[in-house]
Amino acid sequence: AQSVTQPDIHITVSEGASLELRCNYSYGATPYLFWYVQSPGQGLQLLLKYFSGDTLVQGIKGFEAEFKRSQSSFNLRKPSVHWSDAAEYFCAVGAPMDSNYQLIWGAGTKLIIKP
Amino acid sequence: DAEITQSPRHKITETGRQVTLACHQTWNHNNMFWYRQDLGHGLRLIHYSYGVQDTNKGEVSDGYSVSRSNTEDLPLTLESAASSQTSVYFCASSESHGQLTDTQYFGPGTRLTVL
Numbered sequence: 001a002q003s004v005t006q007p008d009i010h011i012t013v014s015e016g017a018s019l020e021l022r023c024n025y026s027y028g029a030t031p032y033l034f035w036y037v038q039s040p041g042q043g044l045q046l047l048l049k050y051f052s053g054d055t056l057v058q059g060i061k062g063f064e065a066e067f068k069r070s071q072s073s074f075n076l077r078k079p080s081v082h083w084s085d086a087a088e089y090f091c092a093v094g095a096p097m098d099s100n101y102q103l104i105w106g107a108g109t110k111l112i113i114k115p
Numbered sequence: 116d117a118e119i120t121q122s123p124r125h126k127i128t129e130t131g132r133q134v135t136l137a138c139h140q141t142w143n144h145n146n147m148f149w150y151r152q153d154l155g156h157g158l159r160l161i162h163y164s165y166g167v168q169d170t171n172k173g174e175v176s177d178g179y180s181v182s183r184s185n186t187e188d189l190p191l192t193l194e195s196a197a198s199s200q201t202s203v204y205f206c207a208s209s210e211s212h213g214q215l216t217d218t219q220y221f222g223p224g225t226r227l228t229v230l
Contacts, residue, residue, distance in 0.1 A: 004157075036221075043119075043205060043221030044158075090157060102173070103219070105157035 002027045002095040006106035013081050014114045021076040021109050023065075023091035032094030033074040034103065035065055039087045047089075050074065061085070086113045117142040121206050121222040129230055134193040136225050138206030146209040147189040148219065149173075149181060151202040158205065164189055196229045203227070 003026045013019050025031055032051050036044040048059025055067040065076045074091060091106040119140040128134050138147065145166050150158040160173030162181040170181050178200060180192045193200055204225045209217040 009155075041223070043223045044207075044219075045221070046218045049218070092157075102160055102163070103158075105159070107155050107157045 002104045004106035006109045008109045010110045012112040019078045019081045023074045025093045034092040036090045083113045119222040125226045127228045136191045140208045144208035148207040149191045150205045201229045
């Protein structure tokens with residue numbers, strides 16, 4: 001069965017430091033992969049997505065993610081975090097559901113920014 | 116601007132009561148989804164709809180129902196609320212039928228407490 005693992009429940013990073021959030025997936029075929037961000041008290045917003053092509057994907061707010069098939073990973077990165085990046089981040093993989101698809105979600109990683 | 120709204124934002128109810136959570140989108144999207152979010156579980160799909168009069172069960176549909184009488188609305192009903200249904204509920208919509216390339220847009224969520 002398809003699954004998504006985000007190994008880190010919480011990550012604390014100093015403002016201005018670099019960030020990497022890990023995501024591993026289990027899926028037999030070429031996956032559709034997504035990163036969403038959830039700010040406190042808000043719904044989820046798409047940061048970026050990967051379907052095919054260049055394995056380095058650029059997203060909004062200065063985030064990027066790299067698809068590594070050999071490692072079944074889709075890690076999210078940002079070179080320099082800002083206090084406004086404090087949020088919860090979710091990785092998801094698209095999986096077949098009947099004749100359509102659904103998103104399978106990771107449990108999320110909460111990002112804490114130290115001033 | 117197009118948006119997706121949920122009401123109420125917070126609800127406290129008692130075990131055994133019927134509860135309906137509203138979701139309204141002005142994107143004119145065909146697809147609508149209901150998720151629940153619980154600590155450590157990420158998002159889990161409850162029900163989804165690919166158009167008017169179309170509804171489908173998701174991963175955790177027991178005890179929930181939906182109906183789609185128009186494009187804009189997908190209300191979620193808890194037939195007889197249970198304490199295990201205490202959660203945060205998110206509604207989402209996307210444009211095309213069965214196409215994961217389309218972004219899901221999320222509402223702000225409804226926090227439901229069942230006492």
